[in-house]
Amino acid sequence: MNASSRTRVAVNGYGVIGKRVADAVVRQEDMELAGVSDISADWRSRIVTQKGYRLYGAASEHAEAMQNAGLAVAGTLEDLLGAADVVVDCTPKRVAAKNVDLYRQKGVKFIVQGGEKHAVTGHSFVAEASYKDALGRDSTRVVSCNTTSIVRTLTALKHAGLLRRARGTLLRRATDPWESHLGGIMNTLVPEPEIPSHQGPDAQSVDPALDVVTMAVKVPETLAHLHYWAVQLTRAADKEEILDAFRSSPRIALIRMADGLTAINTVKELMADLGRPHDNLYEVALWADMLKVEGDELFYAYMVDNQAIVIPETIDAIRALAGHVQDPHESIATTNAALGIGLLTEALGGR
Amino acid sequence: MNASSRTRVAVNGYGVIGKRVADAVVRQEDMELAGVSDISADWRSRIVTQKGYRLYGAASEHAEAMQNAGLAVAGTLEDLLGAADVVVDCTPKRVAAKNVDLYRQKGVKFIVQGGEKHAVTGHSFVAEASYKDALGRDSTRVVSCNTTSIVRTLTALKHAGLLRRARGTLLRRATDPWESHLGGIMNTLVPEPEIPSHQGPDAQSVDPALDVVTMAVKVPETLAHLHYWAVQLTRAADKEEILDAFRSSPRIALIRMADGLTAINTVKELMADLGRPHDNLYEVALWADMLKVEGDELFYAYMVDNQAIVIPETIDAIRALAGHVQDPHESIATTNAALGIGLLTEALGGR
Numbered sequence: 081m082n083a084s085s086r087t088r089v090a091v092n093g094y095g096v097i098g099k100r101v102a103d104a105v106v107r108q109e110d111m112e113l114a115g116v117s118d119i120s121a122d123w124r125s126r127i128v129t130q131k132g133y134r135l136y137g138a139a140s141e142h143a144e145a146m147q148n149a150g151l152a153v154a155g156t157l158e159d160l161l162g163a164a165d166v167v168v169d170c171t172p173k174r175v176a177a178k179n180v181d182l183y184r185q186k187g188v189k190f191i192v193q194g195g196e197k198h199a200v201t202g203h204s205f206v207a208e209a210s211y212k213d214a215l216g217r218d219s220t221r222v223v224s225c226n227t228t229s230i231v232r233t234l235t236a237l238k239h240a241g242l243l244r245r246a247r248g249t250l251l252r253r254a255t256d257p258w259e260s261h262l263g264g265i266m267n268t269l270v271p272e273p274e275i276p277s278h279q280g281p282d283a284q285s286v287d288p289a290l291d292v293v294t295m296a297v298k299v300p301e302t303l304a305h306l307h308y309w310a311v312q313l314t315r316a317a318d319k320e321e322i323l324d325a326f327r328s329s330p331r332i333a334l335i336r337m338a339d340g341l342t343a344i345n346t347v348k349e350l351m352a353d354l355g356r357p358h359d360n361l362y363e364v365a366l367w368a369d370m371l372k373v374e375g376d377e378l379f380y381a382y383m384v385d386n387q388a389i390v391i392p393e394t395i396d397a398i399r400a401l402a403g404h405v406q407d408p409h410e411s412i413a414t415t416n417a418a419l420g421i422g423l424l425t426e427a428l429g430g431r
Numbered sequence: 432m433n434a435s436s437r438t439r440v441a442v443n444g445y446g447v448i449g450k451r452v453a454d455a456v457v458r459q460e461d462m463e464l465a466g467v468s469d470i471s472a473d474w475r476s477r478i479v480t481q482k483g484y485r486l487y488g489a490a491s492e493h494a495e496a497m498q499n500a501g502l503a504v505a506g507t508l509e510d511l512l513g514a515a516d517v518v519v520d521c522t523p524k525r526v527a528a529k530n531v532d533l534y535r536q537k538g539v540k541f542i543v544q545g546g547e548k549h550a551v552t553g554h555s556f557v558a559e560a561s562y563k564d565a566l567g568r569d570s571t572r573v574v575s576c577n578t579t580s581i582v583r584t585l586t587a588l589k590h591a592g593l594l595r596r597a598r599g600t601l602l603r604r605a606t607d608p609w610e611s612h613l614g615g616i617m618n619t620l621v622p623e624p625e626i627p628s629h630q631g632p633d634a635q636s637v638d639p640a641l642d643v644v645t646m647a648v649k650v651p652e653t654l655a656h657l658h659y660w661a662v663q664l665t666r667a668a669d670k671e672e673i674l675d676a677f678r679s680s681p682r683i684a685l686i687r688m689a690d691g692l693t694a695i696n697t698v699k700e701l702m703a704d705l706g707r708p709h710d711n712l713y714e715v716a717l718w719a720d721m722l723k724v725e726g727d728e729l730f731y732a733y734m735v736d737n738q739a740i741v742i743p744e745t746i747d748a749i750r751a752l753a754g755h756v757q758d759p760h761e762s763i764a765t766t767n768a769a770l771g772i773g774l775l776t777e778a779l780g781g782r
Binding site for chain 2: 247249251265266267268269270271273275276293295297299300301302303304306308310337343344345367369370371372377379380381
């Protein structure tokens with residue numbers, strides 16, 4: 081593929097998600113990173129230029145502050161949008177909604193993250209469920225980490241004709257590791273005040289046919305979310321059938337207690353040992369040996385790396401909007417290869 | 432009631448449960464605390480004598496060590512058993528099983544805690560479900576904190592004719608507060624390796640008719656357990672009906688997010704404000720406003736004080752073995768009044 085046919089991607093907001101998206105974009109042969117826009121003029125933006133990424137100020141005052149801090153600034157967000165085909169908005173929750181007018185005015189396709197409402201783009205994205213609907217669209221919304229994991233796993237069961245309804249309890253990490261100084265780790269548990277929690281309805285924004293109810297609680301750790309599910313199947317099934325359904329998704333990794341992966345910290349250590357940037361776990365890590373089938377009921381638990389799981393989805397979303405890859409499986413396989421997603425399954429001793 | 436007709440209660444093991452049982456026994460008009468047996472000769476046993484409780488060494492070497500530490504020792508466990516009608520074994524998990532022969536040999540009725548197997552006594556106890564079966568027996572087993580909460584809540588639904596089956600996710604506190612120095616608070620989540628976890632089958636040891644499955648995970652806090660439930664009802668119901676069912680149990684307290692009880696630490700603070708010893712929460716604290724009914728499905732969450740919830744059950748178990756109170760409701764009401772259990776509901780603004 082020659083340079084001119086690559087999709088030029090802008091990343092607006094270089095935080096937890098934005099930095100991972102930028103790193104993932106530069107690993108794709110059919111994409112190039114047009115640049116990164118942010119508001120910070122401290123260490124966070126120095127890393128951007130050190131990596132060789134073009135840095136832009138979100139507005140002129142930010143570009144000036146960056147310049148005063150000695151950073152090489154390529155211009156403002158508006159300049160960046162002029163050099164991009166797709167912008168991935170990774171700004172904090174509810175900020176993206178205000179950026180959308182600018183993106184539209186500049187004629188740039190855009191992706192927002194799960195903190196925004198479905199209505200902002202009118203389309204919600206998980207590659208294995210809604211890639212085709214997104215083909216050639218002007219915009220989409222990559223749903224949140226929790227919702228992504230729910231749609232991946234339930235879609236796998238649905239495709240196997242096994243899903244009737246799913247009821248989940250979600251243990252949410254208290255805060256992101258890098259923001260731990262702002263508080264969050266407490267000696268308590270904080271239930272979300274409403275049942276159902278928003279993740280169930282949010283999964284239905286991707287696939288309205290899913291019969292799913294979630295309850296959520298904030299727990300005092302920073303590593304990842306952990307979901308527990310009780311699923312009513314369409315019929316009695318055996319365990320191997322269920323595992324095969326999950327194996328059919330290239331973004332569900334079957335892990336085992338018996339293999340020493342006894343808690344979420346050990347799984348993160350494995351990601352570090354695999355040499356993944358930021359120890360990213362892109363997959364849903366689902367305990368195969370813990371999983372239990374009783375007649376037509378299924379019980380299981382899995383881990384969700386809230387910082388990483390949406391990264392491959394975002395890459396696929398870029399490709400869907402760009403429209404040059406029609407087949408979801410092709411995009412997913414390309415993204416997975418570039419991010420080394422298959423290597424985890426290999427490290428786990430196969431599927 | 433004159434002194435001679437009171438049930439003489441021995442407490443063997445003055446740990447997290449034993450100390451609370453002893454304090455609860457002395458508040459009962461129909462019981463007297465014969466004494467406390469332990470192995471420690473440090474601050475823990477000094478508290479025993481300071482409270483005016485008779486202190487015994489579990490064996491002669493413990494009694495000697497206590498004496499050497501300047502403590503007033505009344506004798507050994509064997510002496511204590513000679514002065515008791517019922518002994519409550521509060522020794523660590525699996526130790527009680529070895530004490531049982533001694534209790535039988537001395538002709539003393541005995542109660543073991545939930546860490547022991549059902550077979551040790553052949554009877555498992557939760558007052559609202561199995562008081563009558565325990566009447567006049569030689570022994571029973573007060574089930575664990577988690578199991579107690581499960582049986583209380585599901586029995587309430589069952590008595591209202593509403594329970595079909597229940598599926599729960601249990602968040603277990605990492606360690607008890609007083610043992611925090613031994614480790615336990617970690618920046619991770621540790622799933623129990625097996626689904627179902629043992630609490631579901633354990634609830635069936637009290638009531639074999641319960642259709643219940645549990646999954647459990649250890650979380651990094653010390654205050655209490657938190658359970659999330661998805662229950663299949665026998666029919667569609669409205670929320671008030673469900674709340675009425677829970678209200679029918681005098682040991683379920685309906686709490687409200689909207690009343691400022693937004694997390695488990697705030698509930699513990701309320702217990703302290705009520706002046707309860709050790710901030711004990713004897714009730715299942717169930718969030719009424721969070722509870723949701725959707726057709727014939729019910730979703731709710733509640734808090735379980737693992738140190739306190741079995742204390743009223745243990746008092747009732749003593750009374751059931753002694754056999755002088757036939758009616759479970761009478762025993763429960765007596766225990767509750769002595770422990771101030773009604774006052775919580777009052778503080779919550781009524782039922």
